Amino acid sequence: MVIAPEKQFINSPTDPMLPQPYRIERVRRETHDVFTLELRPANGTPVMQFAPGQFNMLYVFGTGESAISISGDPNDTNRLIHTVRAVGTVTNAMQKLKRGDCIGVRGPFGTPWPIVEAEGSDVVIVTGGIGLAPLRPVIYHVLANREKYGRFALLFGARSPRDLLFARELEQWRGHFDFNVEVTLDTASSDWRGNVGVVTTLIPRTQFDARHTVAMICGPEVMMRFTVQELMKRGLTTDQIFVTMERNMKCAVGFCGHCQYGPHFVCKDGPVFPFDRIAGLFGKREI
Amino acid sequence: MTIQTLEPILAEHPFFKGLSQEDIALLTGCASNVVFKAGEVIRREGDAANEFYVIRQGKVALEIYTPERGQLMLQTVGAGEIFGWSWLIPPYQWRFDARAVELTRALALDGQCLRNKFEANPRLGYELLKRVAHVFAERLLATRLQLLDVYGNRS
Numbered sequence: 001m002v003i004a005p006e007k008q009f010i011n012s013p014t015d016p017m018l019p020q021p022y023r024i025e026r027v028r029r030e031t032h033d034v035f036t037l038e039l040r041p042a043n044g045t046p047v048m049q050f051a052p053g054q055f056n057m058l059y060v061f062g063t064g065e066s067a068i069s070i071s072g073d074p075n076d077t078n079r080l081i082h083t084v085r086a087v088g089t090v091t092n093a094m095q096k097l098k099r100g101d102c103i104g105v106r107g108p109f110g111t112p113w114p115i116v117e118a119e120g121s122d123v124v125i126v127t128g129g130i131g132l133a134p135l136r137p138v139i140y141h142v143l144a145n146r147e148k149y150g151r152f153a154l155l156f157g158a159r160s161p162r163d164l165l166f167a168r169e170l171e172q173w174r175g176h177f178d179f180n181v182e183v184t185l186d187t188a189s190s191d192w193r194g195n196v197g198v199v200t201t202l203i204p205r206t207q208f209d210a211r212h213t214v215a216m217i218c219g220p221e222v223m224m225r226f227t228v229q230e231l232m233k234r235g236l237t238t239d240q241i242f243v244t245m246e247r248n249m250k251c252a253v254g255f256c257g258h259c260q261y262g263p264h265f266v267c268k269d270g271p272v273f274p275f276d277r278i279a280g281l282f283g284k285r286e287i
Numbered sequence: 288m289t290i291q292t293l294e295p296i297l298a299e300h301p302f303f304k305g306l307s308q309e310d311i312a313l314l315t316g317c318a319s320n321v322v323f324k325a326g327e328v329i330r331r332e333g334d335a336a337n338e339f340y341v342i343r344q345g346k347v348a349l350e351i352y353t354p355e356r357g358q359l360m361l362q363t364v365g366a367g368e369i370f371g372w373s374w375l376i377p378p379y380q381w382r383f384d385a386r387a388v389e390l391t392r393a394l395a396l397d398g399q400c401l402r403n404k405f406e407a408n409p410r411l412g413y414e415l416l417k418r419v420a421h422v423f424a425e426r427l428l429a430t431r432l433q434l435l436d437v438y439g440n441r442s
Contacts, residue, residue: 158438
């Protein structure tokens with residue numbers, strides 16, 4: 001099975017270097033260090049369209065910019081949704097913003113998940129921690145177009161029950177008879193009724209047809225490395241596996257070179273890569 | 288009502304996949320059917336390890352008690368997997384608690400019976416040991432990844 005990198009993605013902001021003002025409509029606390037922002041254009045223009053997997057540069061005025069994946073429904077024309085983990089100067093400032101505050105948005109940037117190429121195949125999403133956020137648009141899309149896909153599985157790993165992202169939605173998704181949702185934690189107390197162990201341990205337990213499967217992975221690089229190995233043990237080839245890479249992105253349009261990854265710029269050539277394009281770089285130290 | 292032998296059940300389990308009918312018949316002599324209710328403690332740390340279990344259905348948690356954090360789940364295993372290998376290694380004592388998270392059906396294989404058979408049939412003993420070693424390796428890898436705490440805050 002050969003899947004070409006998807007070309008038909010949205011990547012044409014009018015002036016990619018000019019932030020558009022967006023108003024915060026709602027702040028939702030997801031976990032102790034993760035929050036979701038619902039945004040609407042402050043100047044009355046339509047909400048930007050995006051493809052699952054793309055990201056925006058969010059600008060906290062007076063503090064700085066940060067690359068944040070879009071975590072909302074690609075068919076939602078009313079709101080632009082980002083889920084953010086507060087880990088640095090910009091994202092910590094971002095979590096102090098309130099409803100009605102203004103934020104700058106540049107984008108959307110980057111390559112999307114191969115949702116069109118995956119039609120007719122089983123889809124397996126393997127993700128951990130905040131990595132579920134950039135894959136949530138794929139889940140919305142597949143569930144809205146369920147007849148176009150084969151078996152659909154989400155394998156999600158988190159640190160502990162208090163780190164479970166989108167917990168309410170995970171419960172809803174588990175209610176779908178044609179969506180296999182498996183959650184595993186690194187550690188839990190004995191009242192937890194789900195799985196405990198790393199996310200890779202869920203792969204041998206999951207049903208999919210390896211010859212006709214597209215796998216999408218997002219998480220820390222070491223987790224992705226072992227996930228790729230486990231998927232290949234099940235018979236997937238590198239062109240059936242897609243990963244999203246994270247590097248320090250500044251300009252987001254491939255000029256500044258901050259996010260260079262071997263011959264690629266993650267902002268422009270990624271963040272979603274077919275694994276066969278980066279297999280030689282993956283796991284290489286100091287790249 | 289016809290009594291069904293455990294042989295086909297053992298032969299279908301992934302852990303025993305590919306073994307000859309003769310080997311399966313030999314192992315079945317050490318096997319018995321067991322059912323654990325949700326929440327039932329199967330074995331406690333320090334108990335004599337006289338058996339291991341092959342899970343047919345359900346989920347089992349391997350746990351440890353710590354005075355500071357209470358009962359902690361270290362790992363869960365489910366259908367198609369095995370748990371308990373202390374029957375192979377002296378002093379043959381369980382190192383962790385095992386508790387059924389949900390209704391669990393399994394086969395219990397008597398460790399003493401297996402050890403005796405393997406002494407008499409080293410070829411089968413070696414074959415089983417390779418399979419258990421594979422499970423060891425997978426669990427060790429998973430444990431090391433867990434130790435990395437990959438979702439922890441790095442800032």
